[in-house]
Amino acid sequence: MTSSSEEALAHSTSEASLARSKERSAQIDIAITEDPSRFRILTGDRPTGHLHLGHYFGTLRNRVLLQNRGVDTWVLVADYQVITDRDGVGPIRERVINLVADYIAAGIDPERSTIFNHSAIPALNQLLLPFLSLVTESELHRNPTVKSELEATNGRAMSGLMLTYPVHQAADILFCKANLVPVGQDQLPHLEQARLIAQRFDKRYGRADASRPVFPRPEALLSEVPLLLGTDGTKMSKSRGNTIELGMSADETAKILKKAKTDAERHISYDPLNRPEVSNLLMLASLASGEDPHVIAEQIGDKGAGALKMYVTDALNAMLAPMRERRAELIAHEDYLLSVLRAGNDRANEQANATLAEVRQAMQMNY
Known part of the structure; x- marks a missing residue:
């Protein structure tokens, strides 16, 4: 053979x-x-x-x-x-x-x-x-x-x-x-x-x-x-610094997304094969909001990459807000977190x- x-x-x-x-x-x-x-x-x-x-x-x-x-x-x-x-x-x-x-x-x-x-x-x-x-x-x-x-x-x-x-x-x-x-x-x-x-x-x-x-x-x-890309259009990875961490603030999230890679075309469309970076942002917005990525793309239309990034930022920050609030409370009580780990380790x-x-x-x- x-x-x-x-x-x-x-x-x-x-x-x-x-x-x-x-x-x-x-x-x-x-x-x-x-x-x-x-x-x-x-x-x-x-x-x-x-x-x-x-x-x-x-x-x-x-x-x-x-x-x-x-x-x-x-x-x-x-x-x-x-x-x-x-x-x-x-x-x-x-x-x-x-x-x-x-x-x-x-x-x-x-x-x-x-x-x-x-x-x-x-x-x-x-x-x-x-x-x-x-x-x-x-x-x-x-x-x-x-x-x-x-x-x-x-x-x-x-x-x-x-x-x-x-x-x-x-x-x-x-x-x-x-x-x-x-x-x-x-x-x-x-x-x-x-x-x-x-x-x-x-x-x-x-x-x-x-x-x-x-x-x-x-x-x-x-x-x-689906496989998500990092904000630079490459594989999402901690070592590449192209991720949005769960513990980041809303402002930090906005700052990172503002620099996210897109393309030169103003009209926003969901096309993972030909427009991977734009489609990746649409998918992030979809996962955060529950809205279909094609529908989100239609809503943004000719408003361009800036409007897309703003939409993604708002959707992610709204989804992450309660998680971030709870996380801040937990980090302030380290003894509780260690007790959770000890109880799990016992089992x-x-x-x-x-x-x-x-x-x-x-x-x-x-x-």
Whole structure:
């Protein structure tokens, strides 16, 4: 088979797999409505900086919706994963506290959801040892995140933690017996790695009762939010400085959007393919206001980029205002935020210890 034929086959297989994932995701969404108690989700973020609109529209808002639909929601502050690709942790205490504040301000309810952090859950991290015995080096190198990191290092040696990043994510998902993970399309390979580890563990060790596997096979709940660009028209990223952080003021938001990249055409239209920057601003306004982006474009018409930016600014500031007010209250009460994290860690430790005990029993290491 020629190289081009192999690439075409791989692309076709990938497209077919994505179509199946979307179909299954739609079925799961219906099942949640019918009986949310069947599901537990695991999701989270690395505390490498402040959360921004990409985080909110991409994942955070959906977590709140799932929580409010009755799904058992576990939210991880992935502090150990900060050092996968960094030489230090930075101002990590401040970032962890800010992350917890962002979660609660956005609507994550500590009474209904479990907020916890990696470094406080020893048994979760201990699962890495048996899990690493279930994957090969070549499988880890094929993971898209690992591959892209390797390509971006410019010859710098990759850390062992970065190489095993997908296995650490599997431990995050499987320790709490999560059977559902909200992900974007680019994260599907990570979830597949977790499913593979769960399957291999049960095949190698398992239980006397094969109908009760140690780990569930986690499934994907795909996000329907389109990819958002940064204000400079490139990928939205903390490191690029092209984001609007959730904790920014209304004036800071207006200042950033005033400099947002558009194009030379005065008439405003929603055309993601040919006018990506203008369409991105329209999508931000749509997500904030609930109005269709085409309708917003028609309302602005020939008023130009200035009117578009003003519309987006007003829509985002109106949406973020109550969140910002709540966040300011929370940041002023650090003891409360730490108590939320401690309570979540207590629950996570109880679950992690129970799971590790099951693993040790299955491996006949319970002596």
